[in-house]
Amino acid sequence: MPPRIAIDGPAGAGKSTLARRLAHRLGYLYVDTGAMYRALTYKALQLGVDLEHEGALTSLAESTNMELVPDAEGPRVILDGQDVTAHLREPEINAGVSLVARVPGVRARLTELQRRIAKKHPVVMDGRDIGTVVLPEAEHKFFVTASFEERCRRRWREMLDQGRAVSLDEVREQVALRDRLDSQRAVAPLAMAPDAVCIDTTDLDADQVLARVLAVIRGETGATGAILDR
Secondary structure: OOOOOEOOOOOOOHHHHHHHHHHHHHHHHHEHHHHHHHHHHHHHHHHHOOOOHHHHHHHHHHHOOOEEEEOOHHHHHHHHOOHHHOOOOOOOHHHHHHHHOOOOHHHHHHEEEEEHHHOOOEEEEEEEHHHHHHHOOOEEEEEEEHHHHHHHHHHHHHHHOOOOOOOHHHHHHHHHHHHHHHHOOOOOOOOHHHHHHOOOOOOOOOOHHHHHHHHHHHOOOOOOOOOOOO
C-alpha cells in the first residue's frame, strides 16, 4: 500500500493549503475530497436535482465517474470526462455542498473513489472524515483547526481575493452553518481521529504549519510547540 497522510479539520483552518504544500514537498498526490463533493454538487445543480432528495443524489453519485489529475495549481477535477475545476467555488456550490455531503449514499460512493486513489498513489488527502472513515489506517493523521474568528477572517479574505463582495458578518454566518452541518450530520461527521496530531494554526503562518507537520512525519525530537498530541 502506498504511503497515506490524512488531514482533517473545519472550514478555514488551513488544511487545504497545508495538504497542497505537503503533497508538493513529498512528491505525493494531493487529494482534495471537498472538491469531489463540490463537483457532484455542481452536477446536481446543472441537472436540476433537488439537493434535499437523498435518493436522487445517491443515484447521481453512483452513476458519476470522477478522477483527479495533478496540476501545478492543484488537482484538476474531471467529472464524467469534463474538467469542472473552475466552477467549484461558485456561491451556489458553497451553499449546497453540505446538503450533498451529508447523504449516506453519496459519502459511500465518494469514499470508494477516494480509497481507490489511495491504493494507486502515495497521497495527502484532506477533508473532514479522512482519518476516521476514509483512511483510518493512514500512517500519519493530522487535525488542523483555528479559532472561529480567525477561520472566518481567512475565508473572508479568500472570497475578497476572488472578487466576491461579501461582508465579514455574512462569512461568519456561512462558516457557523457549515460547522454545524458538518459536525452534526448522522454519517461521518467532522471529528478528530484518536491517534491524530492536532495543530492549532491560529497564530501560525503557512510555512510554520508545514514545518511542524514535516517534523512530526520525520519523527524529529521536540516537534511539538502548537501541536497537541491526541
